[in-house]
Amino acid sequence: MADAFYTILEHRGLLAVAGEDRKTFLQGMLTNDITAVAPDRAVWAALLTPQGKFLHDVFAVEMGETLYLEGEQARLEDLKARLSKYKLRAKVKLAVAEGWEVAAVFGPGAESRLGLPENNPGAAMPFAGGEGLAFTDPRLPGAGVRVLVPTEKAGPLLEDAGFTAAEFTRWDAHRIALGLPDGSRDIEVEKGTALESGFDELHGVDFKKGCYVGQELTARMKYRGLAKKRLVPLTVTEGPTPAAGTPLLTPEGKEAGTVRSAVEGHALALVRLEHLEAPLSAGAATLRVDLPDWVALPAPKEATGG
Known part of the structure; x- marks a missing residue:
């Protein structure tokens, strides 16, 4: 065995x-x-x-x-x-x-x-x-x-x-x-939210249980699809494993997120949704997002006049 x-x-x-x-x-x-x-x-x-x-x-x-x-x-x-x-x-x-x-x-x-x-x-x-x-x-x-x-x-x-x-x-x-x-290694205290961090798909929130502290924002993010970032795993494809706190950049130099924890060629980072498919850099490292199949991203919103 x-x-x-x-x-x-x-x-x-x-x-x-x-x-x-x-x-x-x-x-x-x-x-x-x-x-x-x-x-x-x-x-x-x-x-x-x-x-x-x-x-x-x-x-x-x-x-x-x-x-x-x-x-x-x-x-x-x-x-x-x-x-x-x-x-x-x-x-x-x-x-x-x-x-x-x-x-x-x-x-x-x-x-x-x-x-x-x-x-x-x-x-x-x-x-x-x-x-x-x-x-x-x-x-x-x-x-x-x-x-x-x-x-x-x-x-x-x-x-x-x-x-x-x-x-x-x-x-x-x-x-x-x-x-x-x-x-708190991966979710910033008093800044991060449950749904950005996977609590919905990872069975950490019950939306039918009734009131709890912080319920209003959590429910609003769920039903209106308001999350703009997600905590996701990345794999280093070239270079050294970046340190926690290293900014993630797109090829155009736009800030895409921040590495929260990393070890042995793997990282967990809070990444803006629009940059999940882009090759990203963190210091001297190049990384790709390896989106797990359990992650459910919000559907793209249609443009409205509001």
Whole structure:
């Protein structure tokens, strides 16, 4: 059997949300349907500003009587503070969860090795006899599995499950090639939007769930096709891998976007829609957009008198 790998995502951590109102509280905060979260089901969602701008991306899971939001480790206190502002009289308790690691598991048969069904994004189940939780990445088949595991046992438990340790860059290249964002590395805080970043096609927004913070702009962008940029993967065809933050230019020298993250000849960048088919440059590198088949671009608008 071909190797499957695990990478400890040290930049990700957990915020615990406990209390009897935990689901109804988060339902009014996050972009996805939190009532769907269960011991066997995880979802991906965003916390937005009231103006619909990006703040945090989270994977929401349930273990016991607690919901856990897997988010950026260095920004968990910010996530907690922003959620706390809306708590009012809701019976919820928010706390950064200590003693946990988040691992990404990827490669052929990653789901089946853990007993998870294949081609079922968001499927979840206990890991290692209930010591942790494994869930298929809710965004896209082929993205792999996320595993929440106690810190002191992370490596041994994952290796006992048949996985080989891999460097962070190997996982990073895997998710970049698929076009999957990784929090604020790829989505600019208080500037980016959910739909520019793929939350619609990647099952991160529920447009039927009712109100949540930032819903108005998100719905307007969806139904009016207002997005002008998209976060997309690119492949370096010549030259060195560009650094994050490098501007993308068209052959005519027009600014087409910005590289958000890059590794080993692959990049994820926010690109203006009108330049997706052009050869682009970033510093000394030449790149092409490799638009994934899951991306649904807005239909071109017919000219009107308005």
